[in-house]
Amino acid sequence: MTIERLCSHINSFFETVQRNVLEHQMAVTCELMVHPGYRCQDVGGCGAGPDDFSCSEDREHELAVLNSDKLKEFYLKQHFKLCSKIL
Numbered sequence: 001m002t003i004e005r006l007c008s009h010i011n012s013f014f015e016t017v018q019r020n021v022l023e024h025q026m027a028v029t030c031e032l033m034v035h036p037g038y039r040c041q042d043v044g045g046c047g048a049g050p051d052d053f054s055c056s057e058d059r060e061h062e063l064a065v066l067n068s069d070k071l072k073e074f075y076l077k078q079h080f081k082l083c084s085k086i087l
Contacts, residue, residue: 003065016060035059037060040055
């Protein structure tokens with residue numbers, strides 16, 4: 001995951017969907033599912049202890065990308081409304 005690739009994929013999604021949306025005046029929602037956070041050491045995880053991903057530095061990389069000023073600027077420029085839904 002890089003900021004550039006993430007922005008490119010989001011733009012591609014909306015460009016593809018936009019053709020149909022304009023005809024039907026529909027709102028479009030795009031869900032980005034990630035698991036950002038800090039690496040677990042010897043404890044954590046979902047009940048059975050930490051798995052490979054929860055111990056991976058990839059979680060911290062996702063956190064850094066999602067919190068980057070560059071990504072926030074992209075969202076503002078594209079007029080995206082961000083929200084979170086907790087189930």
